[in-house]
Amino acid sequence: MFVTPEGERILIVDGHTHLWDGRPSNWRNDYGRTFIDTFWGGHVGFTPADKRWTQEQFRYYGAEKAARDLFVDGYCDAAIMLPVDLRDFYNDGFNTTEQCSELKALFPERVVLNGRIDPREGSRGLARLEKDHDRFGFKGVKLYTGEWNGISRGYRLSDDFVKPYLEKCRELGISIVHVHKGPTTHPLDYDAFDVRDVDHVATSFPDLKFVVDHCGMPRIDDFCAVAGQEPNVYGGLALVTSFIRARPRHFKTMLIELLWGVGPDRLIFGSDYAITSPDWIIDAFMAFELDEADTTEAGHALDLEAKRKILGLNAAKLYGLDVDALMNLPPVDLSASEASRHAAE
Amino acid sequence: MRPNEVALSPMVVDDALTCARIAEVRLALEAIRDPELDETVTAMGFIKSIEIDGGSVSVTFQLPTQWCAANFAFLMAVDIKAAVMALPWVRSAEITLREHFAARRINEAVALDLSFMEAFPQKAEGELDGLRHTFMEKAFLARQHAVLDVLPKGGNLPSPALWTVAELERMAREETYLAEPVARYLALRRNLPGQVAFITARGEAIEPGLWAAHMRTVRGTAVTMAANAEHCRILAAANLA
Incomplete structure (x- = not known):
């Protein structure tokens, strides 16, 4: 929870978090190194200098540190986890549902654990989704159209084999699909970041909600065009909000476009943890203002009401979280789990 | 070194002609854009070295991450080669993309003047x-x-x-x-x-x-x-x- 100087209590839900293992011991090949190093570039580039981690810490931080960064230092009342397997690069996977479930186990009432799907896995993948869903009870799943799988370098949501997966989600009551575009997609000539295939599935599955991670960045213009037409398409703000301190002018112009094109009811804050941490973004976002001319351009004010929606209420509504219950949870105390870990060691 | 400065190998700056030719190559590269950004490869600091040996030119470039899209990387490599080859004194041009997941394939393909589909026969459905x-x-x-x-x-x-x-x-x-x-x-x-x-x-x-x-x-x-x-x-x- 964030409390304004005036004493207003603001629900904070981080809509985009991970618990990954990018250590060398887990690298299947050199892509394992280059993938986590690209994330590291994002960490160094966007995180304020005094908040930066060491590279070793960044590669693996564990559930306790995640809980501290999100729920103790990061204002978050809840966090939404978005797993991705990346088994072609990492022996045990990079940020699997299983790995993410460690944080869920520590703070079940604060963590929303999503599943992952790869529609190229055919009937085997559908069976796995059912099994995972039986175990974890998903509200949403994440897919990553650029994920490598054998010889495949990615896919589009308009590919025929995607439909059975969305039908299966519908059947299981999984109503939220997080869509992460890029960086490489089969066929390689296709623009991997193109978000127009989201339009296709959003129209075909009006009862599902599609959250486009990073608001389609680097295709925010195309994303706004799609989300403007499809009421079941949401924008995940991870990466966009990370510009707020490094490049506030660019952050402002992107936010204006998103407010105009999507509106304040379908934008969801995300830190992309652990690419960076939510604390400094939330501090900066709460202090951020649009002047009158910007507000006219945006078509919406960035007032306290809009900030409440973006930072927590939109995600809570989407995921059916109980706002009052979340805001009245006892503060996170890590001493017990830390003590038990020390005892175990 | 600032990112938009080109490293000059000390071996190759041994005479005025070579210096002038490196400057010519650099000028030619100032017209090459990253199509996705509409910024030039020189302004973005992508060009890492230019080396001259008589009529042979080697240009090395690097993108901001290992995971930048292969299609745009390919376009830039092709355009860089064409710009260098268009200089009247150039006999051959070797373009090297470094630190990229598809570098080896792209470098081979550009050396052989292959099209994108020829470069990625199972992985591309069309040209760019x-x-x-x-x-x-x-x-x-x-x-x-x-x-x-x-x-x-x-x-x-x-x-x-x-x-x-x-x-x-x-x-x-x-x-x-x-x-x-x-x-x-x-x-x-x-x-x-x-x-x-x-x-x-x-x-x-x-x-x-x-x-x-x-x-x-x-x-x-x-x-x-x-x-x-x-x-x-x-x-x-x-x-x-």
Whole structure:
């Protein structure tokens, strides 16, 4: 929870978090190194200098540190986890549902654990989704159209084999699909970041909600065009909000476009943890203002009401979280789990 | 070293001719754009070295991350090679993309002048003309926005919707701050028909009732491309850190 100087209590839900293992011991090949190093570039580039981690810490931080960064230092009342397997690069996977479930186990009432799907896995993948869903009870799943799988370098949501997966989600009551575009997609000539295939599935599955991670960045213009037409398409703000301190002018112009094109009811804050941490973004976002001319351009004010929606209420509504219950949870105390870990060691 | 400075290997700067030729190559590369960003490869700091041995030229370039899209990387490699080969004294050009997941394949393919589909036979369904065209349209809109953003407004001036190319050119000659954005815009505007200064990326006139919507489109594209370029600069700088 964030409390304004005036004493207003603001629900904070981080809509985009991970618990990954990018250590060398887990690298299947050199892509394992280059993938986590690209994330590291994002960490160094966007995180304020005094908040930066060491590279070793960044590669693996564990559930306790995640809980501290999100729920103790990061204002978050809840966090939404978005797993991705990346088994072609990492022996045990990079940020699997299983790995993410460690944080869920520590703070079940604060963590929303999503599943992952790869529609190229055919009937085997559908069976796995059912099994995972039986175990974890998903509200949403994440897919990553650029994920490598054998010889495949990615896919589009308009590919025929995607439909059975969305039908299966519908059947299981999984109503939220997080869509992460890029960086490489089969066929390689296709623009991997193109978000127009989201339009296709959003129209075909009006009862599902599609959250486009990073608001389609680097295709925010195309994303706004799609989300403007499809009421079941949401924008995940991870990466966009990370510009707020490094490049506030660019952050402002992107936010204006998103407010105009999507509106304040379908934008969801995300830190992309652990690419960076939510604390400094939330501090900066709460202090951020649009002047009158910007507000006219945006078509919406960035007032306290809009900030409440973006930072927590939109995600809570989407995921059916109980706002009052979340805001009245006892503060996170890590001493017990830390003590038990020390005892175990 | 600043990211946009080119490393000169001490071995190769041993005579004035070589220096002059390196400068020529560099000048030629200043015309090569990253199609996704509409920024030049030199301004983005992608060119890491230029080496000359007689009529043989080697250019090494690097993108902000190992995971930058292979298709745009391929386009830049092809364009860099063509620009170097167009210099009259060049006999051969070796283009090396480094620190990239598809570097080996791209470098081999560009050396053999293969097309993208030949380079990635199982992994591409088409050539990159469509991609290049899409991003040329985005660049056109972003450059149009850059002009509209600095045009004088209000007073007795007619709406920009009514301007002709000739009027825009005249204005750019009179006002130095307009010269560069207008030149950049008209370089792409010239490929399209008609005399109206501001048109859609498909070359169509904008109906008066749709002018506001068109302004939104050009603004959205300009904001997106500028933020993407900034994102690349941030990642490139972090890569050097």
